[in-house]
Amino acid sequence: MDKNKYLAINEVIKQQFYLKYNRVLSSTEEIILEGSIENLSYEQIANKLYMSSGTVRNIASKFWSQLSELYHEKITKINCKYIIENILKSEENQENKSLSLIEINSENINDNQGIIMIIDDYIENLKILKQLLEKEGYQVRSARSAKMAFLSLEESLPDLILLDILMPNISGYEMCKIIKTDRKTSHIPIIFISALNDTIDKVKGFELGACDYITKPFEEIEVLLRVSHQIKLKNQTLRLEEDIKQHEKTIEMLYQSRSILASVLNNSCCGIAVLEAIRSPENAHIIDFKYYLINPIFANIFNINNLELITLVDSLKQCNFSQLAWIQEFIKVVKNNIDFRDIFLFKGQNYQMNVNKLGDGITINIIPLI
Template sequence: MDNNKYLAINEVIKQQFYLKYNRVLTLTEEIILEGAIENLSYEEIAHKLYMSSGTVRNIASKFWDQLSILYHQKITKINCKYVIENILKSEKILGKEELNLTDIDHENIKSHQGIIMIIDDYIENLKILKQLLEKEGYQVRSARSAKMAFLSLEESLPDLILLDILMPIMDGYEICKIIKTNPLTSHLPIIFISALSDTIDKVKGFQLGACDYITKPFEEIEVLLRVSHQIKLKDQTLRLEKELKEHEKTIEMLSQSRSILASVLNNSCCGIAVLEAIRSPQTAQIIDFQYFLVNPIFTDLFNIKELNNLNFIDNLKECSFGKLQWIEELINVVKNSRDFRDIFLFQGQKYQMSVNKLGDGITINIIPLIQ
């Protein structure tokens, strides 16, 4: 069977099995399923698992019974491939050539702890690590060759990869290099697996993008600590990236809002200004106002040349229409939250000045009145 098709069928069965029985397939069940799809004998499957054929038959018998209940018809090793393909075709999950993986909800079968892919050609290592990690709540996917690993990564991405260095055809270093140079998988953390007796180049591994090493024989506590640490780091990184994206979106929205506000202010026929209160360090009483924002009309009316270090009282004294009694009125606006309005004449034009409280300051809106 085409590897892509096998991976897709395997993924769907694992999902439906989990939803029915609330557990993931064991490594033994995965290999029995794979063997049945490939038309292998129980002796050949047992050889892969380093078990007796009798033990494999007993495990397989229970597994076929569970699949029969799941799919409401008798399933055996002989008819497994035919029956499951027909069921998936009838449910429109399997097309004529391959599975449509867009119909698969991977989130429903993703464990709370995370998804871990183990790439190792040695079945005993896969078995030990799978049992250990699944006991801690991780969902485990396995690949016994580089080809199977890459096909699996094309279908869905794990949270962490455990990668054996000594692999046939393509070693772990080369697999790591390919994963890290692919933009779609470069972010995946990789922990190398090696035996204490192996001659390994740790520097090379880190240069290629690996984040840690686990040595054989496996120490359970060490494996779980290193895996947990990388899963937490990945989760923290994803949260940070999400927060940064939200922050960037907020900044962009603020920038757009400022642009809109600037456009409105600059094109308004009214004079608009925002002033902040200046308070005495000793008494905390308002003694003046400083400019925070002004538009062009307001600048022209008050003959403002430069806002830096310019206070409202000094500016008011220089205006021909300025009234010093405005100072007390503006202070009362801040103190008592009482709006203030007045009319003044400037160069033959009548204006109405409206003042409202804004925080610890005021907004001034000067409107030309029709004669």
């Protein structure tokens, strides 16, 4: 197979693979594909990759499985060349292919408003990208030099930067490093632009903070999908950060409310308690109440030291109260939502008890009478 035909097949697979699985082919997968098209054995492919043939077979097995799912046909190392050639022939022309891809993925690129900055010294690239992105509703700013780009960033920040790697005076890698080390601009996602035949160091680009690559000549659907994906990620990140801030505010308000409540309870001259109903596992009838919250006055009256180890019945028994009949009255409060009032004598002091329903439990307010 001639080199141009292989490049065409490789490009089609890369685009459709990205659309299906939202990831690019790894360098290992590309070499496996190229070796299979050239009818190389797994041992020969493994030598190219400096890997064991067993490892290459495992990677290839997953790769063929994904290609089979992509093209709805069983693809293996043996038949991949024949099937992919037929797939390539079935594409009537590049224009119709791009149209079909856009129709399939229109929901992925619609309604994506955002500000895009394009940094490229080649004016033709700026025109192509600007026209393409503005047609989709994006606001586009362009800069032909690093100086113009940094001046523009000082005025206002974009949602995404498309940055050419081969810039005069200062490279795209250096510009990326400057942008990512500045606290003001470090959050802006950067997609590198490079020619298909350029030697680029992708690892270096990702280490500097780039999030993706776009190759020249531009494929419209690829550009739109990659841009749309990064804009969506940025918007999701902003929403998540806003949710986190709101959550932190809620926690702070809750903490303040609990502090205020604790202060009111601890300084009240009345005994206050919140109890939750304990229900029978057999018939769900209320058989007792467990303490959820008490203040110091209530704890002192009923001699309660540990909320988790004592129920209402236990606390009444240990204080030698004869008012165990209260339990039935408290149950009526929960069942019928009718308040209960009583006056009782304890250690020479008269108290008034007010009991009210609260959820599947009750609140008890004990007021000393003079």
